[in-house]
Amino acid sequence: MSGAWLSDAAIARLRLAAELPELGSSRYEVRALLGRGGMGSVYLAHDTGLGRDVAIKVLHDPAPGSALLARLQREARLLARLEHPGIVPIHDLLHLPDGRVAYVMQHVQGARLDQHLAGERGLEARLRVFLKLCESVAFAHDRGVVHRDLKPENVMLGRFGEVLVLDFGVAHAAGEPLERAGTVVGTQRYMAPEQARGEVERIDARSDVHALGRILAGMLAGAEPPANRPLRAIAAKASADDPAARYPSAAALRSDLEAFLSGRPVSALPETPLDRLARLYRRHRVAVWLVAAYLAMRGAVLLTTGR
Amino acid sequence: MAGGDTEIGGRDDRFPSTRMSAVREAASGDEACRQRAIGTLIAAYWKPAYKYVRLRWKADNEQAKDLVQGFFAGALGRATFARYDAGKGSFRTFLRHCLDDHVRDQRDAQRAGKRGGGAAVLSLDFAGAEAELAHLEPRDREDLDACFQREWVRQVFALAVDALRDLCAAQGKQGHFELFRRYDLEPDPGAPPSYAALAAAAGLPVTQVTNHLAWARREFRRLVLDRLRELTGSEAEFREEARALLGITFEEPRP
Ligand SMILES: Nc1ncnc2c1ncn2[C@@H]1O[C@H](COP(=O)(O)OP(=O)(O)O)[C@@H](O)[C@H]1O
Ligand SMILES: [Mg+2]
Numbered sequence: 152m153s154g155a156w157l158s159d160a161a162i163a164r165l166r167l168a169a170e171l172p173e174l175g176s177s178r179y180e181v182r183a184l185l186g187r188g189g190m191g192s193v194y195l196a197h198d199t200g201l202g203r204d205v206a207i208k209v210l211h212d213p214a215p216g217s218a219l220l221a222r223l224q225r226e227a228r229l230l231a232r233l234e235h236p237g238i239v240p241i242h243d244l245l246h247l248p249d250g251r252v253a254y255v256m257q258h259v260q261g262a263r264l265d266q267h268l269a270g271e272r273g274l275e276a277r278l279r280v281f282l283k284l285c286e287s288v289a290f291a292h293d294r295g296v297v298h299r300d301l302k303p304e305n306v307m308l309g310r311f312g313e314v315l316v317l318d319f320g321v322a323h324a325a326g327e328p329l330e331r332a333g334t335v336v337g338t339q340r341y342m343a344p345e346q347a348r349g350e351v352e353r354i355d356a357r358s359d360v361h362a363l364g365r366i367l368a369g370m371l372a373g374a375e376p377p378a379n380r381p382l383r384a385i386a387a388k389a390s391a392d393d394p395a396a397r398y399p400s401a402a403a404l405r406s407d408l409e410a411f412l413s414g415r416p417v418s419a420l421p422e423t424p425l426d427r428l429a430r431l432y433r434r435h436r437v438a439v440w441l442v443a444a445y446l447a448m449r450g451a452v453l454l455t456t457g458r
Numbered sequence: 459m460a461g462g463d464t465e466i467g468g469r470d471d472r473f474p475s476t477r478m479s480a481v482r483e484a485a486s487g488d489e490a491c492r493q494r495a496i497g498t499l500i501a502a503y504w505k506p507a508y509k510y511v512r513l514r515w516k517a518d519n520e521q522a523k524d525l526v527q528g529f530f531a532g533a534l535g536r537a538t539f540a541r542y543d544a545g546k547g548s549f550r551t552f553l554r555h556c557l558d559d560h561v562r563d564q565r566d567a568q569r570a571g572k573r574g575g576g577a578a579v580l581s582l583d584f585a586g587a588e589a590e591l592a593h594l595e596p597r598d599r600e601d602l603d604a605c606f607q608r609e610w611v612r613q614v615f616a617l618a619v620d621a622l623r624d625l626c627a628a629q630g631k632q633g634h635f636e637l638f639r640r641y642d643l644e645p646d647p648g649a650p651p652s653y654a655a656l657a658a659a660a661g662l663p664v665t666q667v668t669n670h671l672a673w674a675r676r677e678f679r680r681l682v683l684d685r686l687r688e689l690t691g692s693e694a695e696f697r698e699e700a701r702a703l704l705g706i707t708f709e710e711p712r713p
Contacts, residue, residue: 156590168642169679169704173672176665
């Protein structure tokens, strides 16, 4: 009645085989599943033409003429418009034989932000990552694009320490039609109250600032040394319930954090004399730390390259 | 939906399949229909059931064989299926509870000096199932619920592989199955073949290899889904299993 016993490894392969998108006679060979989100799966593939690995995002289920289909196509075009070192570069748009659309992007060889944080407790290092994230988001805002689904699962760190924003699947570009009022777009844990209420016409750059605030709060938690009052105030201001109480832009959030890092007062926290004292002490320490870090880096460069 | 997943409004769409739920057919329908449905359920469940009875109830192989025979041949009556409420949980869990009840009843009867009912003998490869026990991992012996589920998945995939082999034979596509076997089912563990290597070995252009593999995978996927459709009692359960097994989610309607 049934054939040979299937090992766990065989089942894993069969599962993947049943799911693998069919790329027909394109120059890409799909190799493995890289990750999965609410909309699609991302596969590692090999570009046989150029001899390099790429990542291909495909929708979960073939449904000709579906809304998701148009969404992926839009996502691809948005990504193409957002050429920036902090946003994953897109290479190609594919039409699969089964009617689905897929896009080809750079294969990021690194960790997702949530995975990265598990192995990086250092506060300064975490903040540097966050600053880069703000920079990329600010760039998207500059181009009229609101991401609407910023969360650690949608951010990756590359091999060279670059921070890449992914997944513009539910992003909105200025001038595009909005969803029907009441549609909830985003991820519960990170979404702004106006998003959770489905007030689609009120969602703007500040909704992304809210998500950034939530991400920052997550990065401060468990950091070493523990985050102090001004830092926590920055995260709280960014993720305030009222959009008007938040930073007006990702760039503003970023510059307040930079002020903190260089020992200047932050806009998120009116200083008490005690705060001021603590800040000045820290400022001094930060300078020492920076010099040490610089010397360590020079040392490392000397050791590895001899230059 | 879990708090960590992206939302894009509600979702509702049916996955097309021609198969009927054997779980529902076993509860009603005419007798011929019912027997066919029970045959389908036995094919998917006897092996997990046998392994489960061996582990959970510490039955030796002869006892386990009798208990499983008795369960599928006798205890799975119309009344049993009528008791199943798809709203309350998966059919798989329900079936496992029925199996526990059956084992308990049989042991009570034995203690009272009664003999178990002389069940019809099903021709199942119990020796094969016994040999497979050796493949179980220590974790399987600790969490028997998960073990029962994993063994069920294994059996569903094995049935789908058999069905694909039969389908290929019937359509003269043995070459397609061979590619599927070499690339997806049993690749050389050291060096999984590239499409180019498979093409060279089969004397086909690479595009043929990709086409044939794509066809076999698509059919395999359909065959797995057909089996899931048969083995689940409701649309919701079917979707749940399809998502768990193949990572398939269902499409939102246009807002
Ligand atoms: N370019 C890439 N390189 C490596 N992994 C990626 C890449 N893009 C996405 N992934 C992985 O796939 C997952 C899902 O991708 P994402 O675009 O977020 O899909 P979704 O829209 O379904 O959430 C990500 O969380 C990440 O782990
Ligand atoms: Mg995502």
